[in-house]
Amino acid sequence: MTPNQTREIFKKVRQIEIRTKRLVTDALAGQYHSVFKGRGMNFEEVREYLPGDEVRTIDWNVTARTGRPFVKKFTEERELTIVLLVDVSASGNFGSTHQSKKELAAELASVLAYSAIRNNDKVALVLFSDQIEQYIPPRKGRRHVLRVVREILFFKPKHRGTNVTQALDFANKVITRRSVAFLISDFHDEGYERALKLTGKRHDLIAVTVSDPKERELPSIGLLTVEDAETHEQLEIDTSDSLTRHRFANLAQTRHQKVERELRSSGIDLLPLQTDRPYMPALMQFFASREHRR
Numbered sequence: 001m002t003p004n005q006t007r008e009i010f011k012k013v014r015q016i017e018i019r020t021k022r023l024v025t026d027a028l029a030g031q032y033h034s035v036f037k038g039r040g041m042n043f044e045e046v047r048e049y050l051p052g053d054e055v056r057t058i059d060w061n062v063t064a065r066t067g068r069p070f071v072k073k074f075t076e077e078r079e080l081t082i083v084l085l086v087d088v089s090a091s092g093n094f095g096s097t098h099q100s101k102k103e104l105a106a107e108l109a110s111v112l113a114y115s116a117i118r119n120n121d122k123v124a125l126v127l128f129s130d131q132i133e134q135y136i137p138p139r140k141g142r143r144h145v146l147r148v149v150r151e152i153l154f155f156k157p158k159h160r161g162t163n164v165t166q167a168l169d170f171a172n173k174v175i176t177r178r179s180v181a182f183l184i185s186d187f188h189d190e191g192y193e194r195a196l197k198l199t200g201k202r203h204d205l206i207a208v209t210v211s212d213p214k215e216r217e218l219p220s221i222g223l224l225t226v227e228d229a230e231t232h233e234q235l236e237i238d239t240s241d242s243l244t245r246h247r248f249a250n251l252a253q254t255r256h257q258k259v260e261r262e263l264r265s266s267g268i269d270l271l272p273l274q275t276d277r278p279y280m281p282a283l284m285q286f287f288a289s290r291e292h293r294r
Contacts, residue, residue: 012153012154013146013150013153016106016110016149017110017114017145017146017149019107020107023280024118031284032115032116032118032119036080036121036180045073046059046062047073048068048069048070048071049063049069054071057072058070058071059071079120079121080116080119081121081123081138081175081180082113082121082122082124082181082182083124083125083171083175083180084113084123084124084125084148084152084182085128085167085168085171085183086105086109086125086127086152087128087185087186087187087210088129088152088155089128089129089157089160089161089162089186090129090160090230091162091188092210094212094214095275096212096213097212097276100275101210101211101275102152102153105208106152106153108208109125109149109184110149110152111280112182113148114145116145117141117145122138122139122140123144124139124175125148125152126170127151127155128162128163128164128167129161129163130159130160130161131158131159131163132167132170134155135170136151137174138179160230160231160232161189161230161231162185162186162230163189164187164192165189165191165192165195168192168196169195171199171203172198172199172203175203178202178204180203182208183205183206184210185207185210186210186211187207187263188230192262193266197266200266200268205268206268206269207268207270207271208273209259209260209271210273210274210275212274215252216249216253218239218245219239220245221240222239223236223238223239224236224239260272
């Protein structure tokens with residue numbers, strides 16, 4: 001890697017850091033903490049019973065010893081692990097607007113990672129294609145998050161396809177304690193429903209679908225050769241034919257609806273994002289909806 005390339009990488013990562021840290025501070029400061037709860041409760045101390053305290057919190061041993069009712073006081077075990085499972089398959093390089101699907105995934109992951117370290121939580125990263133490309137174990141701190149963002153943006157995968165099941169199975173093996181897992185992908189894959197359900201039982205799993213508007217419609221520009229980024233399969237299409245464009249749009253819409261239906265039927269939360277729309281309103285609405293349900 002040349003010095004100029006290195007400088008460009010640091011510049012891009014720094015730009016995302018500045019932008020996402022501001023977003024976290026201004027918009028998500030309290031929502032993250034209230035939406036994602038800790039693993040359980042830790043015993044802190046006993047204190048005298050007060051009217052309104054729950055009977056089940058009474059410490060009967062201390063009560064019997066003192067002759068006065070005492071209750072146990074607990075505090076939330078706050079520390080969490082946020083696991084970012086990010087699809088780095090070749091289809092993520094596509095983008096018809098100011099950013100690609102991969103860049104949108106990186107910025108979202110950056111916001112989530114900075115929200116985590118602001119709350120003293122750990123962040124882990126799994127980059128996957130049709131293989132596990134890289135795993136960064138859970139850690140805290142700014143330097144760790146900068147590495148996570150850098151890897152998402154600039155990692156060069158060895159494979160081009162997508163295997164969601166393998167990514168989820170891997171996360172279940174290496175992340176043994178219950179965590180919050182964000183699965184960020186365009187879901188150009190099939191047969192992952194069982195893995196979704198299994199992971200959803202072990203972890204708080206959230207599926208983030210990343211798509212681009214041009215994946216659902218063809219421009220009318222005459223003969224066009226299109227190539228599948230993951231399989232290299234090529235197809236020549238006459239985009240000036242309105243029937244062809246209509247069929248393409250229907251097929252794309254059917255696939256999109258099928259993915260969302262499968263994700264929702266797995267009992268996990270869904271956050272749909274598009275490259276032509278700002279992601280923060282959707283993320284804040286998602287957090288607000290989860291907080292309301294809790």
